[in-house]
Structure formats: C-alpha cells, structure tokens
Amino acid sequence: MARSATRFVRPSAKKPGSAPGTLIPVGERRIDKSRISLIDYDAQQLQEREVSEIREVLPMKDAPTVTWINIDGLHDMDLIRQVGDLFGIHALTLEDIVNTGHRPKMEEFETYLLVVLKMLYFNEAKNHIETEQVGLVLGERFLISFQEIPGDVFVPVRERLRKGKGRIRNSDCGYLAYALIDAVVDHYFLVLEVLGEKIEDLEQELLADPTRDGLRSLYVLKRELIYFRKQVWPMRELLASLAREESAFVHPSVTVFLNDVYDHTIQVIDTLESFRDVLSGLLDVYLSTVSNRMNEVMKVLTIIATIFIPLSFIAGVYGMNFEYMPELKWRWGYPALLLILFGIFSGMLLWFRRKKWL
Numbered sequence: 001m002a003r004s005a006t007r008f009v010r011p012s013a014k015k016p017g018s019a020p021g022t023l024i025p026v027g028e029r030r031i032d033k034s035r036i037s038l039i040d041y042d043a044q045q046l047q048e049r050e051v052s053e054i055r056e057v058l059p060m061k062d063a064p065t066v067t068w069i070n071i072d073g074l075h076d077m078d079l080i081r082q083v084g085d086l087f088g089i090h091a092l093t094l095e096d097i098v099n100t101g102h103r104p105k106m107e108e109f110e111t112y113l114l115v116v117l118k119m120l121y122f123n124e125a126k127n128h129i130e131t132e133q134v135g136l137v138l139g140e141r142f143l144i145s146f147q148e149i150p151g152d153v154f155v156p157v158r159e160r161l162r163k164g165k166g167r168i169r170n171s172d173c174g175y176l177a178y179a180l181i182d183a184v185v186d187h188y189f190l191v192l193e194v195l196g197e198k199i200e201d202l203e204q205e206l207l208a209d210p211t212r213d214g215l216r217s218l219y220v221l222k223r224e225l226i227y228f229r230k231q232v233w234p235m236r237e238l239l240a241s242l243a244r245e246e247s248a249f250v251h252p253s254v255t256v257f258l259n260d261v262y263d264h265t266i267q268v269i270d271t272l273e274s275f276r277d278v279l280s281g282l283l284d285v286y287l288s289t290v291s292n293r294m295n296e297v298m299k300v301l302t303i304i305a306t307i308f309i310p311l312s313f314i315a316g317v318y319g320m321n322f323e324y325m326p327e328l329k330w331r332w333g334y335p336a337l338l339l340i341l342f343g344i345f346s347g348m349l350l351w352f353r354r355k356k357w358l
Contacts, residue, residue, distance in 0.1 A: 034073030067142040097135040104234040113138040113249040122194045153187040174250040
C-alpha cells in the first residue's frame with residue numbers, strides 16, 4: 001500500500017528553508033552515470049554521436065543548424081549545473097528539471113522555453129503504470145531534453161531525422177519540440193490499449209464468476225486509471241497554452257500541429273473517463289451478482305425452515321411425554337405419523353414448485 005501512495009505524492013528531498021534554485025534531485029536514482037547524446041542537423045546533413053563532456057557541444061550552440069542534446073540521468077548535479085551555465089538556463093528551471101515529481105508545465109523565459117512532460121509505460125511484471133519525467137529546454141537553435149533513464153519513445157523521431165523523412169529536417173527547433181511532445185502523447189494510446197484489454201478480460205471474468213480476486217483486480221485498475229489521469233490532465237493545459245500563446249520559440253506554423261496533439265490529449269482523457277465508467281459498472285455488476293447469490297442461499301434456507309416448521313410442531317407435540325396420549329398406544333401410530341410427516345413435506349414441496357420458488 002505504501003508503494004502506491006508514493007506514486008501519487010513523492011516525498012520532497014528539499015530541506016525546508018533551502019534557497020530557491022537549490023539543486024536537490026527528487027526521486028530514485030535510476031542509472032549510475034549520466035549519458036549525453038547529440039544530434040546536429042539541417043536539411044543537407046546530420047551528425048549523431050555521444051559526447052563525454054557537455055562542453056563538446058558548445059561550438060554548435062550558435063551554429064545555423066538545429067542541435068538536439070539529450071541527457072539521460074538527473075542525479076549528476078555537476079553536469080546539470082554545467083548545462084545551465086553553458087546555455088544560460090535559470091537555476092529555478094534546473095530545479096524543476098531534477099524534481100521528477102513535478103507536474104507537466106510550460107514556462108517561457110527570455111532566452112528559452114521550458115516544457116516538462118511525463119512519459120508513461122505499463123510495467124507488465126509489476127502490473128502498474130510507471131512514469132518518467134522529460135524536461136525540454138527549447139532555445140532559438142537548440143533543444144535540450146532531460147530524461148531519467150536511457151530508452152524512450154523518441155525512436156521514431158530519431159529515425160525520421162536519420163532518413164530525412166517529412167518536414168522535420170527542414171524545420172526549426174520548435175517543430176522538433178512538437179515531434180517529441182507528439183511522440184510522448186502517442187505512447188499514451190499504447191498504455192490505454194493495455195488497460196482496455198485488461199478491463200475486457202476483467203469484465204468477462206466478473207460476468208462468468210465474480211470472485212474476490214476479480215474485485216481486487218478491479219480496484220487495482222481503478223487506481224491505475226486515477227494515476228493515469230493525474231499525469232495526463234495537466235498535459236491538456238500545457239498544450240492549450242502552447243497552441244494559444246504566441247512564443248518566440250514556437251513558429252505559428254507549428255501551432256496547427258500542437259492543436260492536433262491537444263486533440264489527442266482530449267481523446268486520451270475521454271477514453272479514461274469511459275474506462276472509469278466501465279469499471280464502475282463492473283463494480284455494480286459484482287455487487288448485484290453477490291447479492292443475488294446471497295438471496296438464492298437465503299431463499300433455500302427459508303424454504304427448508306418453512307418445511308420443517310409443521311414437522312417440528314408435530315414432532316414436538318408427541319415429544320411432550322404426557323401420560324394420556326392414546327395415539328402412542330395405537331399399533332399403527334408410528335407409521336401413520338411418518339406418513340403424515342412425509343405427506344406434509346411432499347405437499348409443501350409441490351406447492352413451492354407450483355409457485356416457482358424452487
């Protein structure tokens with residue numbers, strides 16, 4: 001139970017009273033050593049390589065090409081500070097980047113635009129959704145992406161860059177930022193697909209044979225939907241702001257594409273609401289089925305008790321041990337009593353069956 005609680009509220013590593021902009025990583029350390037990868041391109045050429053020092057990318061900072069720097073690992077504070085110094089990134093921005101519990105947001109500064117996103121994955125082994133924070137710092141000619149671990153949903157974007165497909169090689173950093181945001185949102189649909197399949201399987205299970213394990217699975221899925229919605233809901237506000245507000249770092253031609261991503265986010269949220277309604281309906285089905293089963297059991301017990309009421313009464317009369325009971329001395333008294341009891345039993349069974357209570 002404690003594990004799921006920390007997914008909703010992450011404890012802060014920042015000490016009370018610390019100065020604003022203090023770099024203290026929040027969240028678990030997910031890789032031992034940070035990695036820096038570089039893609040520098042324009043319409044004619046592309047360079048892709050890993051670098052050991054952030055200073056190696058400095059000559060490309062003011063080049064006419066588009067420079068995409070990706071940093072995996074957020075616990076190397078020296079590296080984060082160097083990036084901030086080289087590219088003029090404010091200390092508060094760096095603090096937001098290393099705070100992996102931060103909600104998705106957009107904030108524009110004089111020389112760059114900050115966008116914080118959440119990548120979502122479904123961990124089949126642990127049967128829950130996992131998140132990874134992605135921070136994008138968008139400048140005039142550069143884009144820096146900060147991730148917690150290697151491996152991401154940006155592989156299709158890299159392939160488009162390598163093959164020169166579409167307009168991405170002919171566009172600026174703003175379009176590259178859109179492509180990365182679009183890749184993150186598109187991956188939400190894969191998580192939705194997994195959740196949808198699990199809900200369908202659970203629906204068949206509960207309709208066929210409602211069990212406590214099924215009820216437990218229902219509450220687990222409901223918790224995952226709440227967690228999913230908590231991560232996606234701020235994305236709607238973020239994309240609406242990006243598409244609505246005029247920014248020096250996002251060309252007006254990119255606004256159309258951002259509106260499309262915004263529509264996808266709304267679609268994800270609507271699907272989550274539909275899934276939540278389905279789970280609420282399944283909970284009602286489970287409760288009504290369990291109630292019907294209990295009613296059936298009570299009906300059988302009531303019928304048994306009703307049948308034995310007259311039988312118990314007759315047996316009680318002849319069990320009172322009065323001295324003068326003529327029937328007790330009659331030779332056929334015992335068989336006659338058994339016959340009467342059997343007749344009452346059979347008659348009541350027939351009557352219950354005619355009433356369709358059996």
